[in-house]
Amino acid sequence: MESQPAVIETEIFRALADPTRRAVLERLGKGEQTVTELRTGFAVSQPAISQHLAALRRAGLVCERRAGRHVYYRADPAGIAPLIGWIERYQSFWRDRLERLKDVLQEMDE
Amino acid sequence: MESQPAVIETEIFRALADPTRRAVLERLGKGEQTVTELRTGFAVSQPAISQHLAALRRAGLVCERRAGRHVYYRADPAGIAPLIGWIERYQSFWRDRLERLKDVLQEMDE
DNA sequence: CCAATCCATAAGTGTATACTTATATGTTGG
DNA sequence: CCAACATATAAGTATACACTTATGGATTGG
Numbered sequence: 001m002e003s004q005p006a007v008i009e010t011e012i013f014r015a016l017a018d019p020t021r022r023a024v025l026e027r028l029g030k031g032e033q034t035v036t037e038l039r040t041g042f043a044v045s046q047p048a049i050s051q052h053l054a055a056l057r058r059a060g061l062v063c064e065r066r067a068g069r070h071v072y073y074r075a076d077p078a079g080i081a082p083l084i085g086w087i088e089r090y091q092s093f094w095r096d097r098l099e100r101l102k103d104v105l106q107e108m109d110e
Numbered sequence: 111m112e113s114q115p116a117v118i119e120t121e122i123f124r125a126l127a128d129p130t131r132r133a134v135l136e137r138l139g140k141g142e143q144t145v146t147e148l149r150t151g152f153a154v155s156q157p158a159i160s161q162h163l164a165a166l167r168r169a170g171l172v173c174e175r176r177a178g179r180h181v182y183y184r185a186d187p188a189g190i191a192p193l194i195g196w197i198e199r200y201q202s203f204w205r206d207r208l209e210r211l212k213d214v215l216q217e218m219d220e
Numbered sequence: 221c222c223a224a225t226c227c228a229t230a231a232g233t234g235t236a237t238a239c240t241t242a243t244a245t246g247t248t249g250g
Numbered sequence: 251c252c253a254a255c256a257t258a259t260a261a262g263t264a265t266a267c268a269c270t271t272a273t274g275g276a277t278t279g280g
Binding site for chain 2: 230
């Protein structure tokens with residue numbers, strides 16, 4: 001199967017390049033939250049949060065669950081796989097550390 | 111030792127968000143090269159290469175060795191450590207969450 | 221020497237980004 | 251049903267970015 005043209009890596013790196021977006025993602029790693037819930041703790045408007053979520057979604061880092069007028073977002077743990085893949089391809093210096101990381105990811109896959 | 115304020119992660123993600131910059135870094139991972147050597151294979155000007163190298167340098171991803179009028183750049187393997195650290199920390203949220211879930215299930219069994 | 225080479229920086233430009241406010245769409249409670 | 255709510259999108263703006271050409275500083279070969 002043809003691997004995605006590396007554009008997805010660009011989307012991921014771009015998404016993670018913004019501190020607010022990383023903070024949003026880390027919050028979503030702790031559990032799903034609605035846009036309004038996410039808004040608390042960030043000094044930006046609701047549209048800004050929605051736009052950050054759209055960027056994270058394009059990068060495959062989050063997914064959502066719709067329930068009436070609420071939309072629950074959560075981190076997609078598989079989303080950073082291309083990122084790990086890139087690092088792996090980048091250099092072999094880190095092979096052993098990556099092995100340990102992959103073990104962790106493997107455990108989570110079950 | 112005081113851990114770097116997460117600004118370095120931003121620098122790294124920003125540096126890697128550009129495809130040309132990633133390609134430059136991957137070339138440098140294979141061995142040191144001068145700016146002029148790097149220029150071959152990229153459809154951008156010499157200043158553009160220098161600017162990309164400056165960005166990679168700010169992110170700690172490359173370092174240089176000066177020899178006369180030549181400047182040899184090479185990838186710094188330690189540079190992506192904060193990136194791996196971020197991934198591990200980010201993923202640990204999920205690990206913890208799974209642990210808590212297992213605890214809950216355990217309690218329900220009893 | 222000094223002209224050519226190597227590289228970095230300056231300055232300018234078009235586009236992208238991160239935000240804002242305003243508004244549109246859809247959903248629920250009363 | 252409708253007013254309030256939850257979210258997304260539109261439109262505008264200020265800043266950042268990736269590039270260009272022009273130029274400056276440093277070094278070397280001939």
